[in-house]
Amino acid sequence: MYDGGKIIIGLIIFLALLTFPFYYNIGKVNAKPEPKIDTPEIQKLPVGERKCVESKEFMRGGHMQLLNEWRDSVVRDDKRIYVNSQGKKHNMSLQNECIRCHSNKKDFCDKCHNYMAVKPYCWTCHIEPKEKKS
Amino acid sequence: MLETALTGSRRYWTWIIFLLALMGIGFLAYLKQFSYGLGITGLSRDVSWGLYIGQFTFLVGVAASGVMLVLPYYLHNFKQFGKITILGEFLVISAVIMCVLFIMADMGQPMRVVNIFLHPSLNSILFWDTIVLNGYLLLNVLVGWTILGSERKGIAPPKWVKPFIYLSIAWAPSIHTVTAFIYAGLPGRHYWLSAIMAARFLASAFAGGPALLIILALIIRKFTKFDPGKEAIQTLGKIVTYFMLTNVFFFGLEFFTALYSGIPGHSHPFKYLFVGLEGHGRLVPLMWASVLMALGSLLILIFPKARKNESILAFACVMVFLSLWIDKGFGLIIGGFVPNMFERVFEYWPTIPETLITIAIWATGFFVLTILYKIAISIREETAGIEIEH
Amino acid sequence: MSINRREFLKIAGISTIAGIGSVGLFDRLRKNALEASDYSPNLDALTAKRWAMVVDMSKFTTPEDYQKCINACHRTHNVPNFGNPKDEIKWIWTDTYEHTFPGQEHEYMPEDIKHRNFMLLCNHCQNPACVRVCPTKATFKRKDGIVMQDMHRCIGCRFCMAACPFGARSFNYRNPREFIKEEDINKEYPTRMIGVVEKCTFCTERLAVGKMPACVEEAPKGGLVFGDLDEPNSEVRKILSTTYTIRRKPDLGTEPSVFYVVGSSEFSIVPEIQ
Numbered sequence: 044m045y046d047g048g049k050i051i052i053g054l055i056i057f058l059a060l061l062t063f064p065f066y067y068n069i070g071k072v073n074a075k076p077e078p079k080i081d082t083p084e085i086q087k088l089p090v091g092e093r094k095c096v097e098s099k100e101f102m103r104g105g106h107m108q109l110l111n112e113w114r115d116s117v118v119r120d121d122k123r124i125y126v127n128s129q130g131k132k133h134n135m136s137l138q139n140e141c142i143r144c145h146s147n148k149k150d151f152c153d154k155c156h157n158y159m160a161v162k163p164y165c166w167t168c169h170i171e172p173k174e175k176k177s
Numbered sequence: 178m179l180e181t182a183l184t185g186s187r188r189y190w191t192w193i194i195f196l197l198a199l200m201g202i203g204f205l206a207y208l209k210q211f212s213y214g215l216g217i218t219g220l221s222r223d224v225s226w227g228l229y230i231g232q233f234t235f236l237v238g239v240a241a242s243g244v245m246l247v248l249p250y251y252l253h254n255f256k257q258f259g260k261i262t263i264l265g266e267f268l269v270i271s272a273v274i275m276c277v278l279f280i281m282a283d284m285g286q287p288m289r290v291v292n293i294f295l296h297p298s299l300n301s302i303l304f305w306d307t308i309v310l311n312g313y314l315l316l317n318v319l320v321g322w323t324i325l326g327s328e329r330k331g332i333a334p335p336k337w338v339k340p341f342i343y344l345s346i347a348w349a350p351s352i353h354t355v356t357a358f359i360y361a362g363l364p365g366r367h368y369w370l371s372a373i374m375a376a377r378f379l380a381s382a383f384a385g386g387p388a389l390l391i392i393l394a395l396i397i398r399k400f401t402k403f404d405p406g407k408e409a410i411q412t413l414g415k416i417v418t419y420f421m422l423t424n425v426f427f428f429g430l431e432f433f434t435a436l437y438s439g440i441p442g443h444s445h446p447f448k449y450l451f452v453g454l455e456g457h458g459r460l461v462p463l464m465w466a467s468v469l470m471a472l473g474s475l476l477i478l479i480f481p482k483a484r485k486n487e488s489i490l491a492f493a494c495v496m497v498f499l500s501l502w503i504d505k506g507f508g509l510i511i512g513g514f515v516p517n518m519f520e521r522v523f524e525y526w527p528t529i530p531e532t533l534i535t536i537a538i539w540a541t542g543f544f545v546l547t548i549l550y551k552i553a554i555s556i557r558e559e560t561a562g563i564e565i566e567h
Numbered sequence: 568m569s570i571n572r573r574e575f576l577k578i579a580g581i582s583t584i585a586g587i588g589s590v591g592l593f594d595r596l597r598k599n600a601l602e603a604s605d606y607s608p609n610l611d612a613l614t615a616k617r618w619a620m621v622v623d624m625s626k627f628t629t630p631e632d633y634q635k636c637i638n639a640c641h642r643t644h645n646v647p648n649f650g651n652p653k654d655e656i657k658w659i660w661t662d663t664y665e666h667t668f669p670g671q672e673h674e675y676m677p678e679d680i681k682h683r684n685f686m687l688l689c690n691h692c693q694n695p696a697c698v699r700v701c702p703t704k705a706t707f708k709r710k711d712g713i714v715m716q717d718m719h720r721c722i723g724c725r726f727c728m729a730a731c732p733f734g735a736r737s738f739n740y741r742n743p744r745e746f747i748k749e750e751d752i753n754k755e756y757p758t759r760m761i762g763v764v765e766k767c768t769f770c771t772e773r774l775a776v777g778k779m780p781a782c783v784e785e786a787p788k789g790g791l792v793f794g795d796l797d798e799p800n801s802e803v804r805k806i807l808s809t810t811y812t813i814r815r816k817p818d819l820g821t822e823p824s825v826f827y828v829v830g831s832s833e834f835s836i837v838p839e840i841q
Contacts, residue, residue: 121612122606123775132607138756168757168760213742215761216740218740222652222656226729284723285723286760292705293703296705298701300700303702303724307702364820365732441670518731518732519669523652
């Protein structure tokens with residue numbers, strides 16, 4: 044191998060830079076995000092009816108697919124009413140349905156999205172719920 | 178082969194740094210456009226395409242014109258084009274890259290451009306244009322690179338490359354035809370709704386592209402040890418002459434139909450472009466400059482004696498290029514939008530950021546072209562004197 | 568067995584591409600795994616085979632009549648006001664006869680018609696040029712004839728704006744949010760983002776809950792009539808079969824679904840033929 048030494052040193056520097064974020068964050072407090080579901084709107088509901096469109100587990104992992112499907116369904120097929128696995132009907136609307144309960148975008152949506160460093164652009168068009176500045 | 182682009186004279190590096198600087202300035206302007214929106218340009222509700230799409234259209238023509246070298250060389254075994262063909266193929270590559278960049282610059286939501294492939298719409302000409310342009314780019318990269326590679330080794334190009342060459346010859350007119358169809362099939366855009374649009378596009382392309390190539394070849398001969406060949410340049414000059422004549426003739430046909438028929442919708446864009454309409458005439462001086470340069474260049478080109486003198490030929494080619502650039506890169510697009518769908522005149526003029534982005538994309542094209550020509554010329558200088566049978 | 572560097576790079580490159588490719592493929596396959604529930608038909612919705620509108624200009628008498636329709640639409644749909652014609656976005660607007668029906672005007676026509684303003688909006692053509700040219704199916708025709716715009720999918724190429732012969736489409740040249748007054752925002756309807764095209768949708772979101780389009784509700788009685796063109800007993804059909812109506816640029820073959828009653832009340836009374 045020509046210039047073997049240089050190549051190996053280069054590779055080491057490259058690997059060091061690549062893995063920098065990992066050891067930079069070692070030992071730092073890295074709390075799991077806990078999205079809040081204690082909005083006044085939810086509190087008002089009787090305990091038995093405090094249920095989302097689908098199960099908590101499903102929503103946690105699949106809300107983005109669900110929302111994607113909803114938007115195509117509403118905009119393209121004009122199907123606007125969703126019947127969930129419990130047989131309950133929901134208006135397929137992020138802005139008019141989801142937010143009715145989850146009126147706390149900052150403590151609900153943003154918490155996880157920031158933690159995961161994802162930036163969905165729902166709110167550039169859809170109007171976010173009014174919240175007290177925190 | 179890329180390594181040959183990494184060594185060069187002081188002049189080479191100055192030129193490269195100059196281009197990089199232009200690209201950098203344009204990139205900053207683009208960042209601004211990306212966050213502010215296309216409102217940063219002169220575009221409006223009424224004139225919704227402008228400089229970017231005009232440059233795109235013009236450069237598709239430059240790209241298609243590569244076939245004017247490839248066809249005589251490979252189909253008619255026209256030996257004089259042996260040295261210059263690679264320059265044509267590499268010009269194609271840089272032109273197509275500029276086309277793609279201009280389209281991206283014009284997109285309102287460039288991040289979503291893959292939607293064209295995720296939700297292909299077979300009835301959209303823009304979908305087909307994406308396919309033919311990218312296909313043409315791949316073909317030319319493949320053919321150009323392979324042939325140059327073999328040349329460097331002093332061997333004949335591999336046999337498998339031949340079918341791709343023939344395919345690229347057939348492909349070239351298709352890219353410009355499809356691009357013409359973007360315009361020629363729209364109801365209500367009188368300036369564009371013309372059956373000879375594709376023919377006009379090809380004629381102007383086959384005049385403008387070779388004109389640019391003549392200028393490039395003369396520059397290369399001046400600054401490097403590589404000579405593309407006097408004969409080749411003269412033949413290109415003939416090609417420019419005939420296609421420029423055809424182009425002017427075609428444009429005359431459009432003029433006749435629109436003005437003699439007297440149909441208001443058809444004549445209004447011509448009036449706007451050449452005499453002004455309802456007191457608006459921003460493009461009038463430019464369009465007349467285009468006409469005068471077209472006629473001026475023809476007055477030189479049709480005389481073989483004048484054409485033989487390379488300085489005069491170069492001058493005529495610059496006029497051809499500028500004339501077509503104004504006509505196709507600007508007038509053609511604006512004429513489709515003014516007057517608007519309500520027969521009202523709302524004018525367009527590019528803004529400074531828009532111009533900087535446009536210059537940057539041209540600089541990118543020239544950057545790619547410089548690198549590719551540097552490689553080709555370095556290899557030609559290495560293998561000077563060796564004749565290879567294709 | 569030994570390989571040289573060139574071959575090694577080739578193999579490494581190909582396996583990288585294959586790796587990335589298969590990840591993408593798995594992603595696509597997994598998409599279908601969503602435990603989809605069901606959709607329920609919407610019984611409240613107003614439906615039609617082909618929605619159409621008759622604009623009866625004789626019913627519009629004051630400037631406020633027009634303005635009320637425009638305001639209702641633009642407020643309902645959060646249409647921004649940039650205050651300049653370059654960036655302008657409009658779903659419904661007005662223009663004079665000469666510019667609404669180019670080529671139809673002549674010098675000696677009734678002054679009243681010549682200077683009157685006509686209501687303009689998307690024609691929801693049966694054979695829409697905008698849909699034909701869209702490279703991503705972001706604009707498409709629904710089963711009920713409405714030409715719809717999917718702002719989630721639009722890439723902002725503006726081919727549809729070049730294709731529409733009626734100038735019905737607007738592009739978001741700037742961020743529209745900054746140009747809608749806070750107090751004017753309709754919280755039930757989204758705004759748009761920069762770089763997408765928008766236009767009138769015949770109020771699909773209102774039809775879905777059993778309401779007439781916003782402009783129709785605000786127009787003077789009988790000024791904007793909305794109904795099913797395929798239904799012989801519908802109000803629009805009744806008007807079309809008894810009154811002379813015209814459409815914009817019918818010669819282009821796009822088959823607009825918006826019809827105009829031009830005659831003013833003054834001129835619509837035909838003198839008896841002797």
